[in-house]
Amino acid sequence: MYESPIREVLVTGGKTYTDVSNDICRPLENKPTKAWWFGFIISALVLGLWLGATTYTLMTGIGTWGLNKTVGWAFDITNFVFWVGIGHAGTLISAILLLFRQKWRMSINRSAEAMTIFAVICAASFIVSHMGRPWVAYWPIPLPNAFGSLWVNFNSPLVWDVFAISTYFSVSLVFWYLGLIPDIATIRDRATTKMRKFAYGFFAMGWNGSTKTWNRYELVSLILAGISTPLVLSVHTIVSMDFATSVIPGWHTTIFPPYFVAGAIFSGFGMVLTLLVIGRVVLKQEDYITMGHLDAMCKVVMLTGSMVGLAYITEFFIAWYSGVEYEQYAFINRATGPYAWAYWIMMSCNLIAPQVFWTKWARSTPWFIFLLSIIVNIGMWFERFVIIVTSLHRDYITSSWAMYTPTITEFSILLGSFGLFFTLYFLFCRYLPTINMAEIKAILPKNHDHHSNGHAHSGAFVNEKGAIVNEK
C-alpha cells in the first residue's frame, strides 16, 4: 500500500479509520444543525410550489402553459433535458472515473450519484406532466392492450427514450444502493438506538465485511461501472435523437449525440460543484473534498465547456456549408432573431465563462468556483431552451411563425423542481453518509503508522502530504 509522494494526497489531516467513520457519520448521528433545518425548510417550501403548480397543470391541462400550435415543446422538454443532463455527472464520476482508476472520485461519487437519482426523478416528472393526459402515461410501455394489440412504435426515439431513462434510473439506483451497503452496515454497528439499528440493519442485508463477499462485491461494482459507462452515453444520445431524427431545421443534425453528452457532463459537473463547494464547508468535509478535488472538477468543466462551444460553432459552420436555406435561417435567427438574448446568454455562460478555469486562481477560489457553477447551470438551461424554442418558433411556413412566452405556472414548475431536487438532497445528507467511508478508508495516506513493519515507508518519517522525509 505504497502511494507515490509525487501525487497529492486524497485525504488530508492525517485521518485514521476511526476519524473517517466519526467525521462522515456526524451529520446523521446527531441532531440536525440549524443550517440543515434552514436549507430543508426553504427547499420544502419551494417543493410546495412545485406540487401546487404541477397539480394545477394536471387538473386543468397544459393549456395553463404558454404553448401554441407552433411551439408545442418549450419549458417542459427544456427542463427535462436540463435535469437529465445534470444527472450525467454522477454516473460519469462513479463509472467512467472508476474504469480510469481515478481515485479522487471516491470522496465525491456518493453525493454525485445521489444527485443523479434525484435529477432523473425531476426529469421524469416533466415527462409525465407534459403528456397532457398523464393518467395514460403507461402507454409508451409495450403492454398487452385492448386496442387489437396495438403495440408501441419501435421506430420512434420517444419510445427508445422510455427504455433509456427507465433503465438509467433503475441501474443508477442499484449501483448507488450497492455502494451504500457497507456504509449502512457501519452505521448499523455504530447505532446507539434500537430504531437506528433496525432501520439501517434492514438495508445492510446482513453485511459483515467478509473478504469472500468483498471479493465478489468488487467484481460486481466493476461490471456495473463497465455497463453504466455505455449506458450513460446512450441515454443522452437517445435524448438528442428525440430532436436529431426529426426534420426541423436546427434539430436535424448528426452532431447532436456527442454534443449533448458533452453538454450533459458539463452541466452535471456544474451542479456537483454548486453542491460540494457549499457542502464540504457545511458538513466540515474539507479534508475529504479537498481543493485538489475542486481543481480536477473545474478542469472537467473547462474541457466539456470548450467541447460544447466547439459544437456550437461547428453547427453554425455546417448550417452555412450545407447550403440549405432553412438550416441557415434557423441559425441566423438564433443569433440575431427575437430570442437572440437567450442565444448570447448560452454562448457567454457555456463557451466563454468556463475559460477562466485556465488560471490556477479561478480553480482554487471556492467562492468564484461557486459563482461559475451557477453560471454554468444557467447557461446549460438556456442551451436547451435555445435548441428547442428557437428551432420551433420559425420553421418552414412563415404563416405559422409564432412567439412563445412562458406562463407563471411554467416558471413555478421550473423553480419548484429545484425544491424537489434539494428536498431529496437534504434528506439524503441527513440519513445517509454523503461520502463513501469504505472507499475512503482504503485510500487513506499511511501517515499514522510510519513505524509499521514490512512497509514501503519502513523507518522513514512521512509528513502530512504523504511524502517521505528521511530525517525527523
Added chain:
Amino acid sequence: MKNNNKLILGIYDDADKALVSARLLKKSGFDVDDVYTPFPIHGMEKALGIKRSRLAVAAFIFAMTGMVTAVTMMVYMSWGDDWMIDVGGKPNLHIPNYIPVTFELSILFTAFGMVATFFIVSRMAHGKNAELMHPRQTDDRIVIAVNLKNESENKAISDMFISNGALEVREREVTQ
C-alpha cells in the same frame, strides 16, 4: 467450520499488519476461515486463496438474455402480430432502429440479474441479521478468523497474531 466449532480471532487496526499476518498464517498451514474488514484490502483475497468470482459469466448470460428478450419482443410486436404498424411505409423489421431498446434491455437485465445473483451467493437479504465477529469490524477493526483444527494449535496461532501486531486475540464458539 465443519470439523471444529471454535474460531480464534485476531483483531487488528492496521490493514498492512493484517495482510502480513493472514499470509503468514496461511503459509504456516493454519485454516484461515475468513478475514472481516471495513474496506476491501487488496491482496487479501489472494492471501486467502479465494478464486476469482464467476459472477462475470453470470453477467454475460444475463446480458444475452436481455438481448434475446428485446429482439424477440420487438420482432413479435411490430411484425409478427396481427396488427402491423405502418409508419409512413417504413420497414417493420428495421434492424438499426432496434439497437437502442436492445442495448438498454441488455444493460437492465445484466445489472439486476448480476446484483440479484450476488445477493444470493453472498447470502444477503433485507432484514438479515449480521453475524459479527467483533462489533467494530465494519468500522475500524480488521478481524482474522482462524479455524481451530485441534486445541494444540491454539497457542501457535495466538502467538502469531500477537507477534504480528494484533491488538487482541479472542476465541469464539461457533454454533452450527
